[in-house]
Amino acid sequence: MANLVTIKDIARELNISVSTVSRALRDTYDVSHDTRDKVLATAARLNYKPNYNAIGLAKGSTHNIGVILPFITNYYFSTVITGIQEVAYSKGYNIVFFVTNDSPEREVDILENLAISSLDGLLVSIATDSDAYEHFELVHKEGMPIVFFDRVANGIKTSKVMQDDYNGAFEATEHLIANGYTKIAHIAGPRGLSLTQKRLNGYLAALQKHNMPTREEWVIHSGFSQQCGEEDTYKLLDSEEAPDAIFAVNDRKAIGAMIALKNRKIRIGKEVGVVGFTNDPASTIISPTLTTIAEPAFDVGKKSCELLLKHITKKHFQPEEVILPGTLIVRESSIRN
Amino acid sequence: MANLVTIKDIARELNISVSTVSRALRDTYDVSHDTRDKVLATAARLNYKPNYNAIGLAKGSTHNIGVILPFITNYYFSTVITGIQEVAYSKGYNIVFFVTNDSPEREVDILENLAISSLDGLLVSIATDSDAYEHFELVHKEGMPIVFFDRVANGIKTSKVMQDDYNGAFEATEHLIANGYTKIAHIAGPRGLSLTQKRLNGYLAALQKHNMPTREEWVIHSGFSQQCGEEDTYKLLDSEEAPDAIFAVNDRKAIGAMIALKNRKIRIGKEVGVVGFTNDPASTIISPTLTTIAEPAFDVGKKSCELLLKHITKKHFQPEEVILPGTLIVRESSIRN
DNA sequence: TAAAAAAGCGGAAACATTACCGGAAGCGTT
DNA sequence: AACGCTTCCGGTAATGTTTCCGCTTTTTTA
Numbered sequence: 001m002a003n004l005v006t007i008k009d010i011a012r013e014l015n016i017s018v019s020t021v022s023r024a025l026r027d028t029y030d031v032s033h034d035t036r037d038k039v040l041a042t043a044a045r046l047n048y049k050p051n052y053n054a055i056g057l058a059k060g061s062t063h064n065i066g067v068i069l070p071f072i073t074n075y076y077f078s079t080v081i082t083g084i085q086e087v088a089y090s091k092g093y094n095i096v097f098f099v100t101n102d103s104p105e106r107e108v109d110i111l112e113n114l115a116i117s118s119l120d121g122l123l124v125s126i127a128t129d130s131d132a133y134e135h136f137e138l139v140h141k142e143g144m145p146i147v148f149f150d151r152v153a154n155g156i157k158t159s160k161v162m163q164d165d166y167n168g169a170f171e172a173t174e175h176l177i178a179n180g181y182t183k184i185a186h187i188a189g190p191r192g193l194s195l196t197q198k199r200l201n202g203y204l205a206a207l208q209k210h211n212m213p214t215r216e217e218w219v220i221h222s223g224f225s226q227q228c229g230e231e232d233t234y235k236l237l238d239s240e241e242a243p244d245a246i247f248a249v250n251d252r253k254a255i256g257a258m259i260a261l262k263n264r265k266i267r268i269g270k271e272v273g274v275v276g277f278t279n280d281p282a283s284t285i286i287s288p289t290l291t292t293i294a295e296p297a298f299d300v301g302k303k304s305c306e307l308l309l310k311h312i313t314k315k316h317f318q319p320e321e322v323i324l325p326g327t328l329i330v331r332e333s334s335i336r337n
Numbered sequence: 338m339a340n341l342v343t344i345k346d347i348a349r350e351l352n353i354s355v356s357t358v359s360r361a362l363r364d365t366y367d368v369s370h371d372t373r374d375k376v377l378a379t380a381a382r383l384n385y386k387p388n389y390n391a392i393g394l395a396k397g398s399t400h401n402i403g404v405i406l407p408f409i410t411n412y413y414f415s416t417v418i419t420g421i422q423e424v425a426y427s428k429g430y431n432i433v434f435f436v437t438n439d440s441p442e443r444e445v446d447i448l449e450n451l452a453i454s455s456l457d458g459l460l461v462s463i464a465t466d467s468d469a470y471e472h473f474e475l476v477h478k479e480g481m482p483i484v485f486f487d488r489v490a491n492g493i494k495t496s497k498v499m500q501d502d503y504n505g506a507f508e509a510t511e512h513l514i515a516n517g518y519t520k521i522a523h524i525a526g527p528r529g530l531s532l533t534q535k536r537l538n539g540y541l542a543a544l545q546k547h548n549m550p551t552r553e554e555w556v557i558h559s560g561f562s563q564q565c566g567e568e569d570t571y572k573l574l575d576s577e578e579a580p581d582a583i584f585a586v587n588d589r590k591a592i593g594a595m596i597a598l599k600n601r602k603i604r605i606g607k608e609v610g611v612v613g614f615t616n617d618p619a620s621t622i623i624s625p626t627l628t629t630i631a632e633p634a635f636d637v638g639k640k641s642c643e644l645l646l647k648h649i650t651k652k653h654f655q656p657e658e659v660i661l662p663g664t665l666i667v668r669e670s671s672i673r674n
Numbered sequence: 675t676a677a678a679a680a681a682g683c684g685g686a687a688a689c690a691t692t693a694c695c696g697g698a699a700g701c702g703t704t
Numbered sequence: 705a706a707c708g709c710t711t712c713c714g715g716t717a718a719t720g721t722t723t724c725c726g727c728t729t730t731t732t733t734a
Contacts, residue, residue: 006719006720006721007720007721008720008721016683016684017683017685018684018720018721018722019683019684019685019686019721019722019723019724020683020684022720022721022722022723023682023683023722026722029682030681030682030683031681031682031683032681032682032683035682035683050720050721051394051455051720051721052390052399052455052720053389053390053391053393053399053455053719053720053721054390054394054689054719054720054722055635055720055721055722056390056721057388057390057391057394057688057689057690057691057719057721057722058688058689058720058721058722058723059689059721059722060689061721063392063455064401064431072409072415072418072422073412073415073416073418073419074415075410078409078410078411078415081409081410081434082409082410082436085409085434085435085436094401094433094434094455095433095434096401096423096431096432096433096434097418097422097431097434098426099419099422118388118389118390118400118431127545141660145701159698165723214693255622281619282618282619282622285592285619285622285623285653286622286623286624286697287623287624292734307526343689343690343691344690344691345690353713353714354689354713354714355690355691355692356692356693356713356714356715356716357712357713357714359690359691359692359693360692360712360713363692366712367711367712368711368712368713369711369712369713372712373712387690387691388689388690388691390689390690390691391690391691391692391719392691392692393691393719394689394690394692394718394719394720394721395690395691395692395693395718395719396692396693396719397719399714403732420723455676455722529685560680562695601704
């Protein structure tokens with residue numbers, strides 16, 4: 001697997017030095033237009049491919065960016081990855097994966113075993129319970145560029161990209177109100193996650209704006225799974241004042257809610273409205289189809305990667321926090337008739 | 338991002354040469370137990386992390402393996418990837434992704450632009466229409482280890498891992514027969530793909546074994562999408578002799594079939610049985626729930642990666658073809674009452 | 675028109691590691 | 705006591721590229 005053609009070959013071919021070839025290829029100063037063109041031409045002719053190991057060794061950098069995330073077998077994350085991949089590929093970067101299975105221990109393990117020398121930067125979405133993120137703080141302090149997406153570590157001063165959880169939740173709730181539901185509950189995510197908090201706040205703000213009633217029992221925190229959504233819904237139905245609509249923190253929990261409603265023979269839409277968040281493909285498969293807020297997953301991936309590349313290439317790039325809007329997609333589960 | 342501690346530091350610390358340290362770390366010959374232990378101890382104490390760029394440069398290898406596949410936002414492939422990731426991570430390998438979006442052109446582009454020097458091996462599932470695979474042949478000839486999974490290129494002499502399409506289809510069909518369906522149709526995949534052919538053969542073999550009728554119009558070839566499944570089903574329903582059961586090449590097409598049946602007010606299970614293939618999460622969400630053959634996606638990923646690592650480390654590892662069995666999962670869509 | 679600056683290029687070191695070769699001990703054998 | 709094996713280790717070259725420094729040659733400036 002040794003390199004087929006190197007810059008030495010180009011240099012020999014043109015009777016110039018390797019340093020000149022190197023500069024010409026990178027298009028930096030100190031090389032005339034003429035020789036630069038010649039170098040580029042013969043490089044193309046000989047089918048020259050740079051050896052990233054050598055570059056990495058010399059420059060102390062590679063062309064690999066690491067992606068650390070909880071799961072990959074999941075519509076949202078796999079779509080984000082596709083976005084990341086898109087821009088990374090176009091810029092000649094490779095992406096290497098580390099999946100935490102949502103376990104903070106695994107996350108720490110990955111960070112510690114990370115061959116830090118073989119990664120130019122990190123794109124991360126933290127594990128659910130990772131309230132502690134000193135491990136990220138550490139590698140960041142050591143100079144590793146990091147961009148957080150979706151589940152961000154607020155304490156670390158770097159770029160972050162998220163979807164607009166607040167406004168998405170606001171819009172979802174307002175949609176339920178507009179469709180005549182009056183007792184709207186929220187099946188929330190795990191406490192502590194900023195995503196959970198923002199969606200909750202959006203929900204509360206919409207209720208407040210329209211002078212709708214709120215009740216403490218109408219907000220239930222639990223995990224992200226379908227199972228949790230189902231259990232939460234039974235609790236809601238069994239509470240003193242059962243709600244007539246449910247806004248779930250994600251589609252999986254919304255689907256869990258729908259299953260619970262079906263089990264109790266409650267007609268979805270007509271009697272109890274349901275709105276999710278994500279736009280998982282399952283939301284069009286379940287019957288009735290699920291109204292949801294479509295997350296801009298692909299764009300989150302693209303934007304994060306673009307930002308990371310800026311952090312990598314420009315030494316003092318100012319961190320940006322970008323918030324991408326979601327889109328309400330109205331389907332059957334939130335319509336009265 | 339320069340390396341923090343190198344083998345030089347270890348050598349200086351112990352007053353020995355770097356070559357000895359190098360040998361000790363790799364646990365090769367020519368180093369005494371005593372010094373090896375010392376080296377290992379101080380390496381751990383100084384928190385030494387190998388620089389893969391340097392290793393790669395010196396040895397002509399990296400610790401990256403490339404994964405080329407059609408999609409990633411899809412249950413099957415993302416699960417395979419999780420399996421790959423699992424073993425790669427445990428062996429200290431990184432995985433780098435290239436998604437073809439099922440486009441042969443993109444596939445060729447990737448292969449051509451591949452920084453061949455930065456990958457130790459390739460794990461690939463070819464694009465649907467990639468009947469030509471000279472591009473893979475080429476890099477394989479140049480010495481790049483390749484393992485194919487799921488969608489394999491038969492012409493290339495290397496390891497392959499697949500699920501047992503034939504027996505899975507056989508079992509699915511037999512299950513329909515056992516449940517009293519007599520006119521069983523097959524919504525197949527695109528022609529030319531070996532996966533398509535094997536599932537078709539399994540279906541036919543089961544029918545033959547039980548002396549069930551077959552009809553040419555009962556086998557329809559088309560793409561893998563839900564849309565295709567729906568269209569195929571309308572054709573079946575409108576054919577001379579409408580079938581009373583449908584075995585689909587995958588779950589998405591099966592779901593398309595169910596949608597078509599629902600649109601025609603045909604009761605799924607009772608009137609027309611449906612069986613899919615994959616065990617996509619959607620199969621438990623749709624109503625009625627979908628009977629299917631669960632593919633061993635995770636194990637396919639694990640096994641492929643294990644084989645690839647053997648090809649990488651052992652120069653003349655004999656190619657293996659492994660076939661992993663699927664599992665019939667009976668749900669509501671194939672039960673008469 | 676001489677001096678100063680700029681442009682263009684080459685040489686060599688450096689990056690961290692491995693591979694090859696040679697050599698010094700230490701051992702037993704004759 | 706000389707010989708030949710092992711065993712263990714060090715020195716050096718090599719991998720492909722970048723970067724720094726310095727040397728010419730050309731252009732600009734005074």
